[in-house]
Amino acid sequence: MQIRTDLALESHEICKESAKRDDEIRGVETIVEEDDGVTLTRVMVSDEIGAKILGKPIGAYVTIEAHDLEYDTQIYEKTCEILSEEIRKMVNLTDDSVILVVGLGNDHITPDALGPYTVDRLMVTHHMKKHMPEQLDKGIRSVCAIAPGVLGTTGMETVDIVKGVVDELKPDVVIAVDALASRSLSRMGSTIQIANTGISPGAGVGNRRDGLNEQTLGVKVIAVGVPTVVDAATVAIDSIDMAVKSEDTAAIKEQLYDNMGTLMVTPKNIDLIIERASKTVANGINLALHENMTFSQIEEYVG
Amino acid sequence: MQIRTDLALESHEICKESAKRDDEIRGVETIVEEDDGVTLTRVMVSDEIGAKILGKPIGAYVTIEAHDLEYDTQIYEKTCEILSEEIRKMVNLTDDSVILVVGLGNDHITPDALGPYTVDRLMVTHHMKKHMPEQLDKGIRSVCAIAPGVLGTTGMETVDIVKGVVDELKPDVVIAVDALASRSLSRMGSTIQIANTGISPGAGVGNRRDGLNEQTLGVKVIAVGVPTVVDAATVAIDSIDMAVKSEDTAAIKEQLYDNMGTLMVTPKNIDLIIERASKTVANGINLALHENMTFSQIEEYVG
């Protein structure tokens, strides 16, 4: 009965909570840097013990938290720049590096669409670098990008598709972008994790079946993710824990209400749910209003 | 510190829970009909006392619950037909009735898009009825439809827009379709409420500021809604209540986990959150990979 999170930062918090002590967990180091509206936390998992405790492979996990990202243009610009620096620290790029960006997830289910949407906005240059390098400014690197889709829509493991493309392209590094699960609703869209370990099996909003990492792809993989969903059980269990620790459940409820009162939750496949629900309501109304039409005539009309 | 719900059925449940007794609340009657995969509940609020207790105007509220709506085509067809019958019972239609369907909500925020999406699928006929009635089969009624938008994007109260159109068109009845809030995640997309009271102020996913009903529009209003969001505080408070009533919090957690384990929650404005988050990640990667580009050059590129 575990709390579901893809953030090393949160795994670390959870371990500390259950360990009931505030000091460091063996094999895991954390450093926190504050910078005017943006918090940077580095979680370093240095050995197998730390990896086992945290449930995350050995490696570095950098978390950028910027709660006003959505409303404050300066915070937005700063966050882009910090993210850029942290990626560069993890990848050794030369002028001739070829980089493949992989946008994981399903672009028809909004909370899972971070990867494909990111790929849509990349400055992709590999083809120009190859065919008209003289037209590109110095410092423009050779970038490719794909959004390989998900198991349910391709019929193939994502790792197999990406492996095929990597074998053909032979990039120096893969940057895998994915939507993540977090335990906290307040982190939705305002936290970014960069990891030099790639993506583990079972991670991501859609629980990718196989990992995308150096073992599976044969090339270094940097993972960049943003939380977009919370496990509903996690919200509820966190509340019970609070209620049990304290005796004053009324106060807890009030606090919960203050924190969450304006937040509405909705299932992650809400796009499909709305699609179907609107069809049902429309056809109910159509049938009600047009008396001699049969169900299949109406269905045909709606198309 | 109230539980937010737009379903009369749930208001009634909540009243009974807090009343600690199982029998009828004064001024409210309920009838439940089961029919092979579909449950119909009629809540009749018959006087001001019932209305005050339930927080819903005097009138009839019919709830159709069909948990397999999304997967089972037969249940889908049956649900459309039951909805159609219930609408007809509430509206006295003649062959010459003119009906205006109003799809409330914001079509750019998926959980609020039920109304506009429904309007897209209606069989709209008013213009044909007027200009080429001979081409329409008997039984086809005169139907108009609008999706008036929401306060934040139009700058006008929705009721003012609809009032203007009603005054011009003079329909016999308005059917208002809206996304609703429920206390239960399991009702998302699988429950439909039809009410002969119209829509009350503050109802709906976007908390419509003014009601759409006979008082405000001067014409009978039938409301059709489907729950698409749950108040996050509601989920948490429900859990605490369970934990406090029982002593066995471990068992409760396990049960919660069993019920909700696979359900992920996501904020209702997830579409906008993903939009912004993907922009941030893309630009972070763009800046990281293309060294001599400035932030504004990148922004311009992304467009």
Place this chain on the structure above:
Amino acid sequence: MQIRTDLALESHEICKESAKRDDEIRGVETIVEEDDGVTLTRVMVSDEIGAKILGKPIGAYVTIEAHDLEYDTQIYEKTCEILSEEIRKMVNLTDDSVILVVGLGNDHITPDALGPYTVDRLMVTHHMKKHMPEQLDKGIRSVCAIAPGVLGTTGMETVDIVKGVVDELKPDVVIAVDALASRSLSRMGSTIQIANTGISPGAGVGNRRDGLNEQTLGVKVIAVGVPTVVDAATVAIDSIDMAVKSEDTAAIKEQLYDNMGTLMVTPKNIDLIIERASKTVANGINLALHENMTFSQIEEYVG
């Protein structure tokens, strides 16, 4: 057998061509201003004779042409500013003016979607001006916006919907935004017409049935439009005219090929065509590959 155009500029060109003389047509004056990548043409129709010849009501029609609008950010910014000045010249705004922007057209058919898309990007303030004026900077005016839809999807004449809203809101001016037809493919998306006459019946990509102007709405109407479609017959007829005037058809073909060689054309309802075609191809493949599935099982699956 007329050439279809909504641009006064082009109507004027066509008149001059058929008049076989280059001087002014009676009752119509034109002024051309060039400014570094942007051309401004003012066509003033001053009397009924001019109006009849041009087929446009008496009034002022300003055309902004900016061929590099799509690629050049400076041209884009300049065009926005010129458009802004021209609108202000046509409207007498005070600090207390209330403006209603109406986005005409169908947002599900891309070439007809200019109006609704524009409305999505407006800074709408009427509700804030009314409820929290102290939070708004000076100079922010009271702006409302609606996208009323089209006859085929609402069942109502657009003018009736807008009239209803105008009667309720009582704005000082209406700005109507619409996609236009032009005779020239090179003007698609790169030309803007502003007219102080409102919109005439039959204009726009969807041939709006009734006009939106001071007579129909009882309030001043400024029309802003951008060409997004060309009548296919117009392209063909223009070619024949060229071929007949000159004897050297080979040279004309070559020139046509040079001018249009890379331009592909597609019908205006391409969105619907693609929708249906992809369904057909997918189901053909589905039926081919899965042998025991019937057509309706496949249809159901596709949903």
Place this chain on the structure above:
Amino acid sequence: MQIRTDLALESHEICKESAKRDDEIRGVETIVEEDDGVTLTRVMVSDEIGAKILGKPIGAYVTIEAHDLEYDTQIYEKTCEILSEEIRKMVNLTDDSVILVVGLGNDHITPDALGPYTVDRLMVTHHMKKHMPEQLDKGIRSVCAIAPGVLGTTGMETVDIVKGVVDELKPDVVIAVDALASRSLSRMGSTIQIANTGISPGAGVGNRRDGLNEQTLGVKVIAVGVPTVVDAATVAIDSIDMAVKSEDTAAIKEQLYDNMGTLMVTPKNIDLIIERASKTVANGINLALHENMTFSQIEEYVG
């Protein structure tokens, strides 16, 4: 100065026109079958001479024409079934065949989106066949599908991506779906071509740079395509040819007007054009109405 078409049927027509004779071209055979609203034309290119004349590789090209596809549900069902039979004739499927469907094109440019949209509607089963074959009915084959994107958005030749996936998956056959260019506006969306030759370099709406065929992929490739664009020069040149052949240009114009009068054309990148145009118009209006806002403040607001 060639007429651009991806349909073998049209290449054949054009050859016959320029050959000024009606009988067969050497190395090319055609058979026409009519069936109640649907026409089937088989063009067989049997040797290198025919291939050179037609500009199409040796192979079989089947064209299904169904002009009422969009409006008539029976024609739609029949077309799906004929397409299914023709695909099966070209592919030798066994119960254990693995099929990869490749949806070519850019899903953000509507006329180029046929491939990706088709992939969205396929019944994909490879993963189920592998992990839970007992749950699948007999006759369900192992199907995978990808939409690899286009050169401009991936930075990689599409053939390289598909080659990588084919090497990893080792399917028995590839079905490549693509939007096509035709010389005739009346064929948009109502004609389907199936070819056992795969896709040639330069074909498709986006002029795919490299072909997808047995030589490049090492596995049999069936191409399925639907015309969605017409070369603008083609429309014009066809008109001139008509005008020159006949003396009666007035009659030709009239006929053109009758045939094309209601058809509007729009460039293939209309989606991007509308995006930019609506931004320009919105910001022009924003600047006009809100006096103290700068261009960049407005830009930021629009986002």
